[in-house]
Amino acid sequence: MNSVQQIQEALKADIKQAIIQAELATEAELPAIVLEKPKEKAHGDYATNIAMQLARIAKKAPRQIAEDIIANLDQAKASVNEIEIAGPGFINFFMDNSYLTDLIPVILKEQDAYGKTNAGNGHKMQVEFVSANPTGDLHLGHARGAAVGDSLCNILDAAGYNVEREYYINDAGNQINNLAISVEARYMQALGREWPMPEDGYHGKDIITLGEELAANYKDEWVNKPEEERLAFFRSYGLKYELKKLAADLEQFRVTFDHWFSETSLYEEGKIEPALNVLKEKDYTYEKDAATWFRTTDFGDDKDRVLIKNDGSYTYLTPDIAYHKNKLDRGFETLINIWGADHHGYIPRMRAAIQALGYKANTLEVEIIQMVNLFENGEKVKMSKRTGKAVTLRELMEEVGIDAMRYFFVMRSSDAHLDFDMDLAKSESNDNPVYYVQYAHARICTMLRQATEKGFSINEDFDANLLGTEKEEDLLKQLGAFPQVIVDAAQNRTPHRMTQYVFDLSSNLHSFYNAEKVLDAEHPERTKARLALMQAVRITLANALDLIGVSAPESM
RNA sequence: GUCCCAGUAGCUCAGCAGGAUAGAGCAACAGCCUUCUAAGCUGUGGGUCGGGAGUUCGAAUCUCUCCUGGGACGCCA
Numbered sequence: 001m002n003s004v005q006q007i008q009e010a011l012k013a014d015i016k017q018a019i020i021q022a023e024l025a026t027e028a029e030l031p032a033i034v035l036e037k038p039k040e041k042a043h044g045d046y047a048t049n050i051a052m053q054l055a056r057i058a059k060k061a062p063r064q065i066a067e068d069i070i071a072n073l074d075q076a077k078a079s080v081n082e083i084e085i086a087g088p089g090f091i092n093f094f095m096d097n098s099y100l101t102d103l104i105p106v107i108l109k110e111q112d113a114y115g116k117t118n119a120g121n122g123h124k125m126q127v128e129f130v131s132a133n134p135t136g137d138l139h140l141g142h143a144r145g146a147a148v149g150d151s152l153c154n155i156l157d158a159a160g161y162n163v164e165r166e167y168y169i170n171d172a173g174n175q176i177n178n179l180a181i182s183v184e185a186r187y188m189q190a191l192g193r194e195w196p197m198p199e200d201g202y203h204g205k206d207i208i209t210l211g212e213e214l215a216a217n218y219k220d221e222w223v224n225k226p227e228e229e230r231l232a233f234f235r236s237y238g239l240k241y242e243l244k245k246l247a248a249d250l251e252q253f254r255v256t257f258d259h260w261f262s263e264t265s266l267y268e269e270g271k272i273e274p275a276l277n278v279l280k281e282k283d284y285t286y287e288k289d290a291a292t293w294f295r296t297t298d299f300g301d302d303k304d305r306v307l308i309k310n311d312g313s314y315t316y317l318t319p320d321i322a323y324h325k326n327k328l329d330r331g332f333e334t335l336i337n338i339w340g341a342d343h344h345g346y347i348p349r350m351r352a353a354i355q356a357l358g359y360k361a362n363t364l365e366v367e368i369i370q371m372v373n374l375f376e377n378g379e380k381v382k383m384s385k386r387t388g389k390a391v392t393l394r395e396l397m398e399e400v401g402i403d404a405m406r407y408f409f410v411m412r413s414s415d416a417h418l419d420f421d422m423d424l425a426k427s428e429s430n431d432n433p434v435y436y437v438q439y440a441h442a443r444i445c446t447m448l449r450q451a452t453e454k455g456f457s458i459n460e461d462f463d464a465n466l467l468g469t470e471k472e473e474d475l476l477k478q479l480g481a482f483p484q485v486i487v488d489a490a491q492n493r494t495p496h497r498m499t500q501y502v503f504d505l506s507s508n509l510h511s512f513y514n515a516e517k518v519l520d521a522e523h524p525e526r527t528k529a530r531l532a533l534m535q536a537v538r539i540t541l542a543n544a545l546d547l548i549g550v551s552a553p554e555s556m
Numbered sequence: 557g558u559c560c561c562a563g564u565a566g567c568u569c570a571g572c573a574g575g576a577u578a579g580a581g582c583a584a585c586a587g588c589c590u591u592c593u594a595a596g597c598u599g600u601g602g603g604u605c606g607g608g609a610g611u612u613c614g615a616a617u618c619u620c621u622c623c624u625g626g627g628a629c630g631c632c633a
Binding site: 032034036038039040043047049052055062086087088089090133170173174175289290291293302303305306307308309310311313315316320341342343344345346347348368370371411412413415416417419421424428429430431432433435436438439440442443446447449450451496497500503504507510511513514515517518519520555556 | 561562568575588591592594598630631633
């Protein structure tokens with residue numbers, strides 16, 4: 001908890017105390033006291049609507065209640081300068097902002113750690129994301145999921161949650177057989193043979209490259225081998241190749257995982273039967289039409305789901321239930337799955353499984369990432385999975401750069417469709433929010449560099465009382481809010497909140513920069529104070545950018 | 557047909573555990589570089605928050621209903 005949060009908590013506690021003292025409500029009746037930051041500066045630093053909320057309980061007019069609260073509030077203790085009652089019964093607090101001057105030394109001292117809190121209390125959670133089939137290149141939807149998932153993990157981590165990142169590898173189903181026959185076809189084609197791509201094959205360019213690689217390394221060695229042996233080889237070779245490529249692309253995209261979990265391992269380690277047995281023992285299953293069904297309708301799904309098909313094999317759901325049981329067995333208290341919009345229909349049955357296994361429905365959270373539409377020259381770029389012409393993560397990284405992608409993909413709320421404007425993302429102009437934000441950081445670096453050259457030292461040895469302009473105070477307040485912004489973004493699972501914060505802070509920095517001169521030989525003391533402020537802004541900007549995986553350049 | 561998401565300024569979007577005069581960027585218009593990077597700043601105009609009803613002191617926010625756009629509804633994965 002930093003000084004700003006301490007002040008807020010203290011104020012809330014004092015308000016609560018005042019209400020009880022004034023006998024407006026008992027502690028049990030009292031709703032949570034919410035302090036909000038008014039949009040209008042004229043409405044103070046904080047405002048609360050508690051007087052209106054208490055109107056019914058206390059059976060008094062809101063404004064009268066507000067009077068009673070104020071009368072019982074020790075202003076000095078709560079660091080309040082001035083209180084006013086406004087509108088229908090808002091209580092506006094104008095704070096004694098001297099605490100803000102303590103902020104800069106804290107930020108300069110904490111550096112990379114500034115913003116981190118223990119709000120999450122080490123709550124053990126796991127975020128599973130991307131989890132794309134190892135049968136082709138990552139496309140835009142995966143890229144957005146990767147950016148959002150990674151940023152969310154960073155934010156949760158900074159807010160004091162104990163978070164693990166996991167990638168589920170679907171290496172057991174039909175799609176891997178299709179991968180094998182696709183690799184086979186590309187291998188044969190690379191050797192100049194007539195060998196049509198099967199209907200269900202993967203048409204991605206990566207498989208063509210893979211076929212060529214095989215042809216170069218093995219010549220026609222595999223052409224005349226028995227089909228079973230050949231396909232087994234292509235299967236394992238293809239899987240390794242694809243996984244290596246996925247990991248490399250993601251790493252380049254600044255996304256790494258703590259754990260890559262193989263679906264096949266569930267079979268090898270016999271995890272599926274025990275999971276199935278839990279459902280059977282609890283009588284959530286039944287037999288019908290020579291298949292085994294899971295009664296997901298008991299948990300609100302609109303129809304029951306098959307677990308074991310009439311040919312004896314499992315549906316996709318069955319190992320997935322075993323997988324989620326495994327996650328829970330590993331002791332995670334909350335599971336977050338980040339899925340593409342096309343999987344949202346899958347949520348009720350997975351949540352049913354969680355409950356059937358004996359856990360609360362909200363143990364599993366599913367964040368749905370809506371579609372990405374790519375725009376170039378003002379026109380929507382058409383994508384086709386069949387022809388393999390979808391734009392890949394790698395191509396986009398090469399074309400628009402990682403910083404722009406990371407920023408754009410988390411810029412919007414995840415449940416809104418995203419129009420990705422390639423021209424904007426590529427443009428090195430003020431239209432591009434990534435440049436705007438990075439420029440703010442680079443600008444500060446330039447000032448700090450020149451300050452050092454001119455012999456100014458940047459450290460905690462400065463007089464904070466020399467910082468008092470409106471823009472300086474705005475910056476300080478915003479810096480102080482950073483830890484709480486992280487907590488909010490973590491609790492609400494809204495990483496896009498972080499891009500907003502970065503943008504707003506950058507905007508205030510640019511505004512300050514144009515209004516005030518930092519390096520001023522005629523006012524060395526004020527210069528030192530402003531340099532310290534600039535350093536604090538720089539650290540906060542860099543920390544915020546780091547949370548969303550965007551670099552903070554020192555010059556541009 | 558059922559379910560999910562969205563509908564807010566000309567465009568792209570914030571705001572949605574109800575709160576004061578609904579915000580930002582872009583676009584439009586008017587200004588600011590002999591001064592730390594103008595990749596920047598300052599100002600102006602712009603809205604029936606998809607329509608309608610309800611809940612209450614108060615609704616963009618909650619409920620119902622209708623309209624529009626997108627997605628999902630396999631013994632595929």
